[in-house]
Amino acid sequence: MSELVLDRLRKEYGSFVAVDDVSLHVREGELVALLGPSGCGKTTTLRMIAGFIEPTAGRITIGGRDVTWDPPYRRDTGMVFQSYALFPHMTVAQNVAFGLEMRKVPRAEAETRVRRALDLVRLGHLADRLPRQLSGGQQQRVALARALVVNPGVFLLDEPLSNLDAKLRLEVRVEIRELQKRLGLTTVFVTHDQEEALTLADRLVVLDHGVVQQVGTPEELYEAPANLFVAGFIGRSNVLRGRVVERGRFVTEAGLALAVPTDGFEPGAAALALRPERITVIPGAAGNGVSGRVALVTYLGAATEYRVTLDGGESLTASMATPRPGDPLKRVGAGDVVTLTWPAETCRLLAPDRGAPTDEGGS
Amino acid sequence: MTRMTIGRRALVGAAAGLLAAPGVPRAQGGGRCVVGTWGGDYQDLLKANIDDPLMKPQGIEVLYDVAVAPPRKTKLLAERMTRRGTFDVACLSDIDMFEMAQQNLFDEPTPDLVPNMRNVIPALAKRYALPHIYSGKVILYNPAKMAKPRSYNDLWDPKLRGRVGLADGLYMQFIETAALINGGSPSNFEPAKKKLLELKALGAKVYPSNEALAAALKGEEVWATIMWLARGFMWKQAGIPVEHAVPEEGATPIVFDKAVPRNAPNKANGWKWMQAMLEPSAQAGFAARMGYVPTVRNATLPEDLAKQISFTEAEQEKFVKIDYQYIADNNAAYLDWWTREFKG
Amino acid sequence: MARAAALAAARSGRRAGAFSLGPALAVPAALLVAAFLAAPLAVLFRYSLNRYSPREFMIDAVTAENYIRFFTDAYFIGVLATTVQVAAVCTAVSLLFAFPLAYLLARTDSRWKSALVIAVVFPLMVGNVVRAAGWMAVLGNDGIVNHALLGLGLVTQPVRLMYTPFAVHVGIIAVVLPYMILTLQSVIEGIGRDVEEAASNLGAGPITVFRRVLLPLSLPGVIAGSTLVFILCMNAYATPVLLGGPQFKMMAPALYDQFVRTTNWPFGAALAFILMVSTLVLTVIGTTVLSRRMHHRRLEAAPR
Numbered sequence A: 001m002s003e004l005v006l007d008r009l010r011k012e013y014g015s016f017v018a019v020d021d022v023s024l025h026v027r028e029g030e031l032v033a034l035l036g037p038s039g040c041g042k043t044t045t046l047r048m049i050a051g052f053i054e055p056t057a058g059r060i061t062i063g064g065r066d067v068t069w070d071p072p073y074r075r076d077t078g079m080v081f082q083s084y085a086l087f088p089h090m091t092v093a094q095n096v097a098f099g100l101e102m103r104k105v106p107r108a109e110a111e112t113r114v115r116r117a118l119d120l121v122r123l124g125h126l127a128d129r130l131p132r133q134l135s136g137g138q139q140q141r142v143a144l145a146r147a148l149v150v151n152p153g154v155f156l157l158d159e160p161l162s163n164l165d166a167k168l169r170l171e172v173r174v175e176i177r178e179l180q181k182r183l184g185l186t187t188v189f190v191t192h193d194q195e196e197a198l199t200l201a202d203r204l205v206v207l208d209h210g211v212v213q214q215v216g217t218p219e220e221l222y223e224a225p226a227n228l229f230v231a232g233f234i235g236r237s238n239v240l241r242g243r244v245v246e247r248g249r250f251v252t253e254a255g256l257a258l259a260v261p262t263d264g265f266e267p268g269a270a271a272l273a274l275r276p277e278r279i280t281v282i283p284g285a286a287g288n289g290v291s292g293r294v295a296l297v298t299y300l301g302a303a304t305e306y307r308v309t310l311d312g313g314e315s316l317t318a319s320m321a322t323p324r325p326g327d328p329l330k331r332v333g334a335g336d337v338v339t340l341t342w343p344a345e346t347c348r349l350l351a352p353d354r355g356a357p358t359d360e361g362g363s
Numbered sequence B: 001m002t003r004m005t006i007g008r009r010a011l012v013g014a015a016a017g018l019l020a021a022p023g024v025p026r027a028q029g030g031g032r033c034v035v036g037t038w039g040g041d042y043q044d045l046l047k048a049n050i051d052d053p054l055m056k057p058q059g060i061e062v063l064y065d066v067a068v069a070p071p072r073k074t075k076l077l078a079e080r081m082t083r084r085g086t087f088d089v090a091c092l093s094d095i096d097m098f099e100m101a102q103q104n105l106f107d108e109p110t111p112d113l114v115p116n117m118r119n120v121i122p123a124l125a126k127r128y129a130l131p132h133i134y135s136g137k138v139i140l141y142n143p144a145k146m147a148k149p150r151s152y153n154d155l156w157d158p159k160l161r162g163r164v165g166l167a168d169g170l171y172m173q174f175i176e177t178a179a180l181i182n183g184g185s186p187s188n189f190e191p192a193k194k195k196l197l198e199l200k201a202l203g204a205k206v207y208p209s210n211e212a213l214a215a216a217l218k219g220e221e222v223w224a225t226i227m228w229l230a231r232g233f234m235w236k237q238a239g240i241p242v243e244h245a246v247p248e249e250g251a252t253p254i255v256f257d258k259a260v261p262r263n264a265p266n267k268a269n270g271w272k273w274m275q276a277m278l279e280p281s282a283q284a285g286f287a288a289r290m291g292y293v294p295t296v297r298n299a300t301l302p303e304d305l306a307k308q309i310s311f312t313e314a315e316q317e318k319f320v321k322i323d324y325q326y327i328a329d330n331n332a333a334y335l336d337w338w339t340r341e342f343k344g
Numbered sequence C: 001m002a003r004a005a006a007l008a009a010a011r012s013g014r015r016a017g018a019f020s021l022g023p024a025l026a027v028p029a030a031l032l033v034a035a036f037l038a039a040p041l042a043v044l045f046r047y048s049l050n051r052y053s054p055r056e057f058m059i060d061a062v063t064a065e066n067y068i069r070f071f072t073d074a075y076f077i078g079v080l081a082t083t084v085q086v087a088a089v090c091t092a093v094s095l096l097f098a099f100p101l102a103y104l105l106a107r108t109d110s111r112w113k114s115a116l117v118i119a120v121v122f123p124l125m126v127g128n129v130v131r132a133a134g135w136m137a138v139l140g141n142d143g144i145v146n147h148a149l150l151g152l153g154l155v156t157q158p159v160r161l162m163y164t165p166f167a168v169h170v171g172i173i174a175v176v177l178p179y180m181i182l183t184l185q186s187v188i189e190g191i192g193r194d195v196e197e198a199a200s201n202l203g204a205g206p207i208t209v210f211r212r213v214l215l216p217l218s219l220p221g222v223i224a225g226s227t228l229v230f231i232l233c234m235n236a237y238a239t240p241v242l243l244g245g246p247q248f249k250m251m252a253p254a255l256y257d258q259f260v261r262t263t264n265w266p267f268g269a270a271l272a273f274i275l276m277v278s279t280l281v282l283t284v285i286g287t288t289v290l291s292r293r294m295h296h297r298r299l300e301a302a303p304r
């Protein structure tokens, strides 16, 4: 268990920059998720840490040791591959024992550790099977055990759950987190699934086009996204484009004037991000708030979403706990007039420069 | 092949189909004549000297089944029980032709069928086939490196140690040669063995093909060999430094024979082709390009060419009389000896 | 054989009660095998029991004398031994040479990959005879190699390379190498690069990765390639004749001699059969040993 430091790590393929000066400090025992859309450079970053790809520039240190130019087998990382990459010609036990063998662990000790590792992933009874005789989830757990059994300095996982079905994914996710905590593993976990990242990670690194967008705890990223990309990628956001006209006052492109905290913003173009779950929907016209008509109601079980077209033509999505029978909100449907309210401090002003992958927006 | 049983027919038929190269479609009587022959120059010359000028005017279309000799022999053997064979005319060297004729595969030519056969040099005539062209076995030597040999015996000279080259395919020729200079005869090659082992002790080199031997002669790796005069002529034309010497033991002829199989599909045309082949006009064409001499007395060659490739009356008198039966009977045994004792 | 296949097809179709094309698909192949392989083999085998006579060519008989002649004659045993030795050495050497090349081909991302594959396949388009002629130009007394050796002053006399067993080995290896490379390449391509990476990640250096992961996983390719190449080597004809010279005898040229030079079909057929059976037996033995080894390693490695 060691800390991992990436210092302006960079990878270029010809003129294409896959990883653009990524710096990161993963503390001992910390689980950091690398999050971003497909093709943003997550795998490339992880494979540079493991030593499969030579960086174009930058440095990698593990436990204070510069390993930038070390071959993979001298790095003390334990990697779980997206494809699992089990040795098809070896039994489960042999797969798990492989790393110990390479480390010349005495046979008796190795056997104990293999057994413990397999018990840890609850596969002790399948030790003599071949990988092809296992289900996807079981193979996944063998891959985990194989990487864990050597107590790697840094534990690396590349979308380890993407090949599992939804239910299994949830289970294994919890298992991974428990194991990681119990063993205190310094871990880098790559995923494109924000929910996975939010539930697993101590801290998240959001990547886009090879550039780090923001590093922070799940809460920091959720509550205080650094830019529109993060706002849209972590959870969902309504985005209204417009201008800060004066301190505490923002006017949308459609002319809707809103009171928002404008700390750090000079008057000028800006974008406002607003989480759907922070918006309250009140049936009918009310004095305080923004009024509009319901365009669509989507029932999601515990929550219900209301897509509302504001009087100025922009639209917002609000997410409410599904109303109980008798609640007037229950009767609200498409075409009905509603009023939307939210605490002003939940509005977050962001630089308007980049388009965000939101599924809805003000423009 | 009287002992061949009926049940064998199916097998032989199958073998014929499988072993034979995919040949010419079966000629359908009337205007066709299928000639089984070597390809390349030889085929071109057949076409230019026999078929175009002499067969076409008769309205006969000549088709060629082109292959080297072994597949042709195989085809002849495999087809011998079938009613309709492939060839109307089969071309083979004299030794091969005798071997096939032993199996009673061919119809005998008669002057009625082939009037021109009256002009054939008597020494080359056979009962079962007609000779097309011929040459003779002589000594080829590099005049810059050694004196002109007079006898085969001159090749056993220790001064030529390691300088005599032999082409593997002509093993029977060397055996015959060695027999003739060691008290043997065309019907007794036994004495050849001892004599050839002497040549082996003198470092004679065996090459896998005529071409490899030619390369060795050209590179002056070896200086002398025993070879057909016709080939020696062609080699000389190709710039290989050799001259020829007719040994005093007498040259042994090599004849390219033609025969009409018993089961020829267009037998009449086969005979017409034979008649055309023996026309003096057709014969001369092979001399300039291939170095082979006409087999009919009424064909003449340009004097200059004749000097290089033909044999004088005196030399013809001394031609070795080949005992084909002896060769056919002993070929296998001598090849065995050659492979193991001489080359081994 | 074909009938058996057809029957099996019919039976399984009825039993399953469901439509399956599978067994029926084997019928054309079975017919072809029967027509083009089994029948000629049967003919050949029958011939090998006949008796040879120079005058009558082939006499109907049922005799083992051709086989007895072969196995009681040190010369022919020697020819077979030479053949097996050449085939074994050439197979082993071509395996050694082919593996790295196949690996490179399988793993390269280069856009030149197809050009490389064509370069590997290209020699297959050149006939054996033409190729052997090329080797003569390289290995002959005034060939390229000797020119280089003389030019560099390493030797004062041309070294005899042509018409030696060495030339035969070189020539045969050059013929079979593409087969070995292509067979191995396709198998190695099927082995995920991630498996090698996983091993390396677990602390295995390149040699260990090769020994413990790559080699065992490519064993099916090694077996297939070696089998193919061994069969080709055992049956080599043009190369030993043209490069080995007249003194060097392998089985295929020997049986050619019997068929063609002496028209001794019965003995030639016997030689053909002996060559075929020994090839088959050795291939089966080799394949079994290799697969066993694959199995053993798996069991040995088990921490118990």
Ligand SMILES: Nc1ncnc2c1ncn2[C@@H]1O[C@H](COP(=O)(O)OP(=O)(O)O)[C@@H](O)[C@H]1O
Residues within 6 Å of the ligand: A013, A016, A018, A036, A037, A038, A039, A040, A041, A042, A043, A044, A045
């Ligand atoms: N070997 C390569 N050559 C060129 N481009 C590559 C190579 N490997 C990856 N890339 C590009 O780099 C970018 C990042 O890839 P990757 O790290 O695999 O993304 P992801 O975040 O989906 O894991 C992608 O656009 C990919 O196309």
Ligand SMILES: [Mg+2]
Residues within 6 Å of the ligand: A042, A043, A044
């Ligand atoms: Mg990826």
